[in-house]
Amino acid sequence: VRTVAIYGVGLIGGSFALALRKAGYDGRIVGVSSPLTIARALELGVIDEGAPPMEAASQADLVFVAQPIRVIIETIRRIAPHVGSNAVVTDVGSTKAAIVAAASEHLPAGVFVGGHPMAGKEERGVEAACAELFQGRVWAFTPVQAGDMARTEFRQFLQWVERVGALPVVLDASEHDRTAALTSHLPQLASTALAAMLQDAFPGGPPTLHGPGLADMTRLARSSFDIWADIFDTNRQNVSAALEAWMAILRDLHAALAKGRETDIRSIFARAELFAASMRTRRTESQDNLFT
Amino acid sequence: VRTVAIYGVGLIGGSFALALRKAGYDGRIVGVSSPLTIARALELGVIDEGAPPMEAASQADLVFVAQPIRVIIETIRRIAPHVGSNAVVTDVGSTKAAIVAAASEHLPAGVFVGGHPMAGKEERGVEAACAELFQGRVWAFTPVQAGDMARTEFRQFLQWVERVGALPVVLDASEHDRTAALTSHLPQLASTALAAMLQDAFPGGPPTLHGPGLADMTRLARSSFDIWADIFDTNRQNVSAALEAWMAILRDLHAALAKGRETDIRSIFARAELFAASMRTRRTESQDNLFT
Numbered sequence: 001v002r003t004v005a006i007y008g009v010g011l012i013g014g015s016f017a018l019a020l021r022k023a024g025y026d027g028r029i030v031g032v033s034s035p036l037t038i039a040r041a042l043e044l045g046v047i048d049e050g051a052p053p054m055e056a057a058s059q060a061d062l063v064f065v066a067q068p069i070r071v072i073i074e075t076i077r078r079i080a081p082h083v084g085s086n087a088v089v090t091d092v093g094s095t096k097a098a099i100v101a102a103a104s105e106h107l108p109a110g111v112f113v114g115g116h117p118m119a120g121k122e123e124r125g126v127e128a129a130c131a132e133l134f135q136g137r138v139w140a141f142t143p144v145q146a147g148d149m150a151r152t153e154f155r156q157f158l159q160w161v162e163r164v165g166a167l168p169v170v171l172d173a174s175e176h177d178r179t180a181a182l183t184s185h186l187p188q189l190a191s192t193a194l195a196a197m198l199q200d201a202f203p204g205g206p207p208t209l210h211g212p213g214l215a216d217m218t219r220l221a222r223s224s225f226d227i228w229a230d231i232f233d234t235n236r237q238n239v240s241a242a243l244e245a246w247m248a249i250l251r252d253l254h255a256a257l258a259k260g261r262e263t264d265i266r267s268i269f270a271r272a273e274l275f276a277a278s279m280r281t282r283r284t285e286s287q288d289n290l291f292t
Numbered sequence: 293v294r295t296v297a298i299y300g301v302g303l304i305g306g307s308f309a310l311a312l313r314k315a316g317y318d319g320r321i322v323g324v325s326s327p328l329t330i331a332r333a334l335e336l337g338v339i340d341e342g343a344p345p346m347e348a349a350s351q352a353d354l355v356f357v358a359q360p361i362r363v364i365i366e367t368i369r370r371i372a373p374h375v376g377s378n379a380v381v382t383d384v385g386s387t388k389a390a391i392v393a394a395a396s397e398h399l400p401a402g403v404f405v406g407g408h409p410m411a412g413k414e415e416r417g418v419e420a421a422c423a424e425l426f427q428g429r430v431w432a433f434t435p436v437q438a439g440d441m442a443r444t445e446f447r448q449f450l451q452w453v454e455r456v457g458a459l460p461v462v463l464d465a466s467e468h469d470r471t472a473a474l475t476s477h478l479p480q481l482a483s484t485a486l487a488a489m490l491q492d493a494f495p496g497g498p499p500t501l502h503g504p505g506l507a508d509m510t511r512l513a514r515s516s517f518d519i520w521a522d523i524f525d526t527n528r529q530n531v532s533a534a535l536e537a538w539m540a541i542l543r544d545l546h547a548a549l550a551k552g553r554e555t556d557i558r559s560i561f562a563r564a565e566l567f568a569a570s571m572r573t574r575r576t577e578s579q580d581n582l583f584t
Binding site: 180207213262269 | 461463485486509560
């Protein structure tokens with residue numbers, strides 16, 4: 001890899017640039033972003049130069065598209081005629097099926113692999129970029145065809161992913177989206193709905209009297225809808241299905257509470273405890289990964 | 293206050309004993325608990341002696357009932373004939389209306405004030421007790437009659453509450469329970485229902501692919517139903533109403549998602565962001581309180 005083009009030099013794109021450098025990458029890093037972001041990214045030493053989209057696409061061995069989902073799809077469509085046949089095109093969108101579909105329509109076979117690094121932080125933008133963002137984090141890859149991952153160019157890219165500290169995982173785009181609906185998009189909706197309901201109940205702000213878990217349960221609700229609009233738009237069916245399955249449990253809980261059917265509630269608590277306990281184990285494991 | 297009787301020498305009862313000592317209390321601390329707990333509490337230096345329930349009640353200036361809610365109600369009923377008319381009886385139950393009703397039925401007027409320290413940790417039992425548990429924490433008080441708090445004996449007790457670092461707040465028992473349903477009991481159900489649903493979806497444990505907020509959203513789900521059974525049992529109507537109001541927002545979200553009505557979802561996110569942002573401010577404030 002001699003030239004990397006990063007589309008969208010924000011938190012993720014900027015962090016990947018910094019992480020590559022720290023991992024020993026000594027080729028060129030070209031940024032494609034708004035003039036303001038390019039200026040700031042140059043100032044911060046995150047990229048080597050800025051370039052227009054088509055020019056960057058025609059020069060790059062690795063095209064790294066780190067924009068919002070709908071913009072990723074538009075970028076793929078527009079740069080497709082300019083991408084070299086030995087290049088790797090990848091992205092970081094939070095849903096994968098729509099992006100993989102667009103890529104397989106517009107890009108030559110074998111050039112594209114969808115990506116989703118499970119990394120982030122509260123701040124956004126290139127100012128928040130840091131070389132350690134991917135350290136110990138799972139990075140999901142969704143190839144267009146399962147065999148693609150064996151391609152030499154993909155394997156070189158995967159080596160860089162590992163060098164920046166991430167843990168690559170390969171799965172099908174539709175499986176990714178179904179799982180993410182349950183483990184990421186539904187928790188977001190749960191937190192948002194809870195916080196919205198409490199905002200309605202307490203328009204003057206949170207009451208002094210609240211349990212220790214309320215901060216945990218409303219933290220995700222700080223997320224702006226700007227990020228989530230595209231996610232819901234491109235994963236509507238899975239998110240709807242997850243929400244329905246969850247509301248069925250809430251209705252069970254409500255009926256059991258109303259009728260005082262303690263054994264039914266106890267059974268729901270028991271299943272929940274089991275999952276929550278394995279989440280804790282899992283988190284400990286992934287923290288360990290930070291040091292291996 | 294020369295003699296404090298602590299009913300239930302667990303995390304809260306034991307911590308109050310340790311906190312009193314650390315704050316300079318030099319009277320007697322009598323524990324009422326199972327023989328095993330009394331032995332351990334003596335070993336750990338948490339209490340000065342153990343005593344049977346009636347004997348402890350007749351000796352104490354301050355009766356501190358730190359048991360599960362249904363046991364608190366039973367203890368109040370049983371010790372009532374033995375409590376001195378100058379004593380203060382208080383409790384730490386997570387719901388207040390049922391306890392205040394039992395106390396006003398059984399105890400002489402002016403003797404009882406309901407209490408709910410907003411403190412806790414994951415571990416339970418006297419082994420987990422620590423003198424700092426109440427530091428910077430809100431401690432809600434729900435008197436039988438508003439005027440009760442002016443009583444000399446209550447004011448002396450309140451001074452100890454402040455000396456152990458807590459921030460006393462006085463409110464009506466029914467207001468307490470309505471608020472707690474929204475800010476504590478509903479978040480618990482939300483976390484439990486989410487974790488139960490994910491346990492059903494992933495019987496083999498959490499998938500590698502999950503958002504950064506899933507640990508936050510399932511942390512409360514570790515709570516055992518043993519603690520929650522009494523809470524739901526004594527706050528059924530408020531918890532049901534809170535759950536219904538919340539499910540109404542979830543149905544709105546579901547309909548808006550299914551129909552792609554982005555402005556409706558955006559409005560729910562905006563209200564949620566507002567609440568979540570004030571939660572953060574509130575938390576910062578209460579952390580500041582730790583140092584004042």
